[in-house]
Amino acid sequence: MKLIAELNESVKVITEEGVEGKKNLYIHGPFIQTEVKNRNGRMYRRESVAREVNRYNEEYVNKGRALGELGHPDGPSLNLDRVSHKIVSLVPEGNDFIGKAQILSTPMGEIARNLIESGVQLGVSTRGMGSLKEVNGVQVVQDDFYLATAADIVADPSAPNAFVNGIMEGVDWVWDNGLLKAQELEKAKKHIEESARKVNKKELEEAQLRIFKHFVSNL
Numbered sequence: 001m002k003l004i005a006e007l008n009e010s011v012k013v014i015t016e017e018g019v020e021g022k023k024n025l026y027i028h029g030p031f032i033q034t035e036v037k038n039r040n041g042r043m044y045r046r047e048s049v050a051r052e053v054n055r056y057n058e059e060y061v062n063k064g065r066a067l068g069e070l071g072h073p074d075g076p077s078l079n080l081d082r083v084s085h086k087i088v089s090l091v092p093e094g095n096d097f098i099g100k101a102q103i104l105s106t107p108m109g110e111i112a113r114n115l116i117e118s119g120v121q122l123g124v125s126t127r128g129m130g131s132l133k134e135v136n137g138v139q140v141v142q143d144d145f146y147l148a149t150a151a152d153i154v155a156d157p158s159a160p161n162a163f164v165n166g167i168m169e170g171v172d173w174v175w176d177n178g179l180l181k182a183q184e185l186e187k188a189k190k191h192i193e194e195s196a197r198k199v200n201k202k203e204l205e206e207a208q209l210r211i212f213k214h215f216v217s218n219l
Contacts, residue, residue: 003076004130004141006038007154009123013116024102025113031090031099031150032126042132042139046095052128052147053090053097061087068101068124068151070108076129076148084108087150099124099150112153124151 011029018024032053034046060066066087067078085101092098101124103109103116115122130145 002130002132003127004042004132005072005125005127005152006032006040006042007123007125008033008151009121011122011124025116026088026100026102027085027116027122027124027151027153028100029098029124030093030096031087031124032097033095034097035095037138040139041137042141044141044145045143048141048143048145049097049147050092052145053092053150056147056150057090061090066090066150068149068153070112070153072125072152072154073127076127078149082108084112084153085151090150097150101151115155120155123154125154126150127152 008030011027014026014028015023032049034044034049037043067083068085069079069082070084073079083106085103087099087101089100090097103113127148128146131142132139133142
């Protein structure tokens with residue numbers, strides 16, 4: 001499977017009254033769009049996305065575990081030290097899935113809040129895993145689509161390619177005992193372990209360097 005991410009710019013900022021008069025800040029808008037070719041030449045089928053959104057709602061949103069990060073991560077895993085918001089709802093509306101996320105009082109959340117209050121235009125980027133199949137010039141996301149997070153907060157929506165093309169988007173990912181791991185990295189690790197049993201220290205270091213260069217060149 002490939003790491004795939006899509007930038008959505010049409011989100012709005014809303015505020016709601018919280019406890020003791022404290023204002024809660026939210027972002028709201030279409031987090032996922034289906035049945036249309038996007039700027040990355042990809043298209044999501046509504047049926048497969050709806051199925052995955054239902055799972056995401058049950059396992060994450062309804063349990064208060066649907067978190068997102070500030071910035072565009074380079075892999076599918078969630079980095080708790082970069083969490084900035086919590087997704088509180090994700091519902092269908094036509095072929096779109098409308099999300100609402102609360103800005104949290106984490107270090108990254110405070111940065112996002114300050115940016116928003118300073119008038120900085122922000123967008124959201126969905127992050128998921130899936131295989132692609134070309135159909136009439138369109139890369140169609142297949143039924144194995146897995147939604148890692150419904151929205152990361154990203155800046156500078158006018159230059160989306162800087163975010164959408166994450167540095168590990170072209171890497172194949174595999175499931176390993178419930179964890180997603182970069183396939184090339186796992187191959188490299190296995191090769192190093194095998195080499196360690198056959199060569200001396202100098203040869204092993206040279207092999208490690210060659211494997212590292214090969215891995216970086218494929219990012």
